Amino acid sequence: MARILLLGLEPEAVDYSDPALPPGMNAEKIRAGIAVALKQFSDRGWESDVGFIRPDKTAGPTVERQLCSTNYDCVVIGGGVRLPPRNLTLLEVVINAVRKAAPGAAIAFNTRPHDSADAAARWVAAGSRAL
Numbered sequence: 001m002a003r004i005l006l007l008g009l010e011p012e013a014v015d016y017s018d019p020a021l022p023p024g025m026n027a028e029k030i031r032a033g034i035a036v037a038l039k040q041f042s043d044r045g046w047e048s049d050v051g052f053i054r055p056d057k058t059a060g061p062t063v064e065r066q067l068c069s070t071n072y073d074c075v076v077i078g079g080g081v082r083l084p085p086r087n088l089t090l091l092e093v094v095i096n097a098v099r100k101a102a103p104g105a106a107i108a109f110n111t112r113p114h115d116s117a118d119a120a121a122r123w124v125a126a127g128s129r130a131l
Contacts, residue, residue, distance in 0.1 A: 002046040002124045003070060005105075006037055006116050007063065007094065008078030010052040020084040022112065030080070033113025037076075040117035046124070053081070055090050060097045067101035074106040074120045082109060 011027035034050055041048035051066040053059040067075070075098050082091045098107055106123035110116040 002044075002073040002120075004041050004046050004048040004116075004120045004124070005051055005066065005070075005072045005075045006034065006041075006048060006078065006113075007051045007053065007066075007075055007081070008034075008113075009080040010054055013054050014080050015084075018084045018086070021080065030113060037110075037113045037116035041120070044117060044121070046117075046120070053094070055087065059090055060093045063094055063097035064101040067098065067105070072102055072105045074108055074123050075102065076108045076110055076116045076119050078113065078116075079109070079111055 008030075011030040014021070014025075014027070014030070016025055016027075038048055038050070049066070049070065049072075051063065053062050077091070077094060077098075081087060081094055095107065098105060106120075108119040108123050110119040
């Protein structure tokens with residue numbers, strides 16, 4: 001059974017006024033999308049966890065602690081971490097933390113919480129690790 005970590009910003013820590021984010025996005029929509037993603041993971045027979053980070057110096061250590069607690073097959077990094085250009089350094093911190101703490105885990109990117117299972121499936125499905 002595959003185990004997936006859905007990793008993203010704490011919904012209350014997101015600057016929703018950033019034009020790089022989808023219009024109309026808010027914490028309630030993100031939480032609803034996460035619930036959909038977790039159900040989709042479960043429907044595929046996967047175990048999953050959600051890891052929230054803050055856009056500050058705690059992000060890297062938080063990711064490492066989460067990844068050291070369980071073996072994950074894939075880490076899906078949410079759009080709030082990677083879409084806003086001002087989060088480039090945060091994205092680098094997160095990716096390097098994943099590489100360090102879970103070098104065998106695939107890394108996938110969603111476009112919104114609702115397509116997280118599809119993002120993970122690109123890497124969890126049999127034979128998809130070899131491109």
